[in-house]
Amino acid sequence: MRAHACLLVLPLLGFVPSKAQTVAIDTISAVQPWAPNEAYSFPHLRMPEQPDIAARIHHDLCTDFLQVDPDSAGNDIFEMVWGDAVSGGMPRLNSLTWSFTRPLPQLLGFEFSAEGCGAYCEGFTTHYVYDLRNGDRLVYDSLFTAAGLIAVNDTLDRAWRRVVSDRIQMLDDERLSSDLAPEDAERINSKIELYRVCFDERPVGEPYVADMEPLSNGMRVFIARCSAHANRELDELDAVELFLPYSWLVPYLRPDVRVVFGL
Secondary structure, three states, rough: OOOOOOOOEEEEEEEEEEEOOOEEEEEEEEEEEOOOOOEEEEEEEEOOOOOHHHHHHHHHHHHHHHOHHHHOOOOOOOOOOOOOOOOOOOOOEEEEEEEEEEEOOOOEEEEEEEEEEEEOEEEEEEEEEEOOOOOOOHHHHOEHHHHHHHHHHHHHHHHHHHHHHHHHHHHHHHHHHOOOOOOHHHHHHHHHHHHHHHHHHHOOOOOOEEEEEEEOOEEEEEEEOOOOOOHHHHOOOOOOEEEHHHHOOOOOOOEHHHHHHHO
């Protein structure tokens, strides 16, 4: 059974003028053609003055996030994410929502939140950031000079370790309370063990950067959580968010990247 055709829905969700280009975001929408008939939507970028760049960004979003080639999928860009009625396969993505931002004139960012399903389902949020001059996606490791990456990684790692150490100390203090029930003390012990193992297993100076989100005044970086699915409920920290001001990042960025950030 083929999926229902996706519809390009107007009016525009976003319209942002700039010196060199106009950026607009339409919505591609479709309804899953079998129960539970969930509605899905996805952004479709338009840049009238530079359609090739818009097409490149759209192609990258579709192939990386939806895992479908929009050039061959036509209107069925959701066919790889919402399962099928014949096999009863679980949708790869549920409850998909998205938004976009223009944090700086040459940057366009997308935020996607969904429930990802495989052996189990788990919620997540991820960001995609593009250079509007050429359509390149910005990836954390590629932003810095070789020496700059070492310096930034060291700073992030030390900041993350402070956060984890503080949480271990807080839990340790809580554990000493005489008012704790045995089951509560055991749960605290499990949390402490989770963070201690994570702290010791991750190599020093090599933060597990899971995601990044450029803002108007700096970069928000997300360090991967310590927990797996099985013990996620113990992980109060989840992904640790750290902020790096652009004014601090300047000497560590590649010269061509500084231009993108207007530095």
